[in-house]
Amino acid sequence: MQKFRSVVLLLLFCFGLTNGEVFVTADGAAGMVSGSSFLLESDGVSCIIDAGMFMENEQIEKRNFRIAPKFLNANALVLTHAHTDHIGRVPLLAASGFNGKIYATAATKALALEFFSNGTGADLIKRKWFWYDDNANKKIAHWKDFCLKDEKPQTVLNPINFIDFQKSRKGRWEICKICILSQTAEIEKLFVELEYGQVVELAENFSFKLLDAGHIPGSASVLFNVEETRILFSGDLGSGFLKLQSKSLAAPKSDFVFIETTNGNVESVDENEFSAFRKDILNALNNSKIVWISALSFHRTQSLLYELKLMQDEGILNSNIPIYSLSPSANRITNLFEQEIVGQKRDWFAKEVYEKETLIPKNFKMQMPIFKGPMIIISSSGDMDMGMSKNLFLKLSPRKDVFMMVVNYVSPTSRAGILLANKEKFNIKKYNIFSGHPVLKEIFRWLENQDKKNTKLYLIHGELENMFSARQVFARAGFANVKILKIDERIQLR
Ligand SMILES: [Zn+2]
Ligand SMILES: [Zn+2]
Incomplete structure (x- = not known):
């Protein structure tokens, strides 16, 4: 049945008779702040927006060890910025067989590679670790063949992630820095650097560009144009008074806006x-x-x-x-x-x-x-x-x-x-003035070009309670369509 469907889709695609449906799936940062990861799909083309780490409670953090199969087969990954809750599962994604390009600004690329080189995300991946007995007070676990020596190493039989590996053993352990660097070099090859505003066409009727989000160096919102529908992911936005970053411009008018609500419970901040x-x-x-x-x-x-x-x-x-x-x-x-x-x-x-x-x-x-x-x-x-x-x-x-x-x-x-x-x-x-996220007043400024009647808002990247209060504030301000996206939810935009 699955095969039949693929063949039909392929035929439709070849004759340009695609049905133009557009879907978004939330794998994280839905009903919570961390684990940011979304999939945008249309007619067999798909793009991941962020592959972030969950930093919540033990139950939710179990999601850190897996990538949903659909995400694995995506054509591309675009990174909004280099915070761990947006990039922490990139090494896992790459090690699990994702083979698309990773699009990001030069700053996001440089910062992400810096964090990957220092081990961010390396402990989530199942590997056949090996090690040598020596008397150092920290033992080093390797997985790359070029770290093999002449003597026979000790090794685990079944692949296991480093967190569980460490738990099951005595003593202090560390992942080999050389293995991590070589993994980072492999990830680096997937990157494509983008300027703000540069248009990337993933397929006919499926393109995107990055907009400066003013949150940290290189941070971006992503504006997709899929089947003539404009779909905007805010990424994390700046507070508007960060002296290191320039203030983001109000976003262009879109049909759908996925907006971060980290500070969705705060109306304004006293700049004094x-x-x-x-x-x-x-x-x-x-x-x-x-x-x-x-x-x-x-x-x-x-x-x-x-x-x-x-x-x-x-x-x-x-x-x-x-x-x-x-x-x-x-x-x-x-x-x-x-x-x-x-x-x-x-x-x-x-x-x-x-x-x-x-x-x-x-x-x-x-x-x-x-x-x-x-x-x-x-x-x-x-x-x-x-x-x-x-x-x-x-x-x-x-x-x-x-x-x-x-x-x-x-x-x-x-x-x-x-x-x-x-x-x-x-x-x-x-003190609240150093916050990297916008309060509602700033979010409204960023949204000022949107059509309150027709633009559909999806609240993401916030604690559930904050999003409930943000939803009320948006409704009071006249936004007719405001929803809170749920984790694992797949919504049809078109
Ligand atoms: Zn951030
Ligand atoms: Zn974030």
């Missing part, structure tokens, strides 16, 4: 928080305190460094006060951003940033300090539960001479979340 942020830092430093800012290593840390640099340039922050950045991964990204600003100038950032010629403030240090104020310390992992922030937490909290600043979303059950819930007892404060 920038001055509160500055005042609080200066106040703490004047009292010889240690200002400890825990921030995500990618983009958030660099936005902070840039804000501190601006404060120095304006002469309000004393350039002799040391600024420590302690996370190695954050420092790698800072270097990558800095190289881009100093050297190549390929429009990763807002043009004002290039005019400054550096994003790094004066007296910037990367080594571990002696903890004595006044000083500023930036560590990664915003919630203080992982990495450097976890270690610092034990040293710095609670201390009277330490002022803690939180600059990203933190889970209420994390260390930072618990401190914030008791902020009268602890010296801690949260």
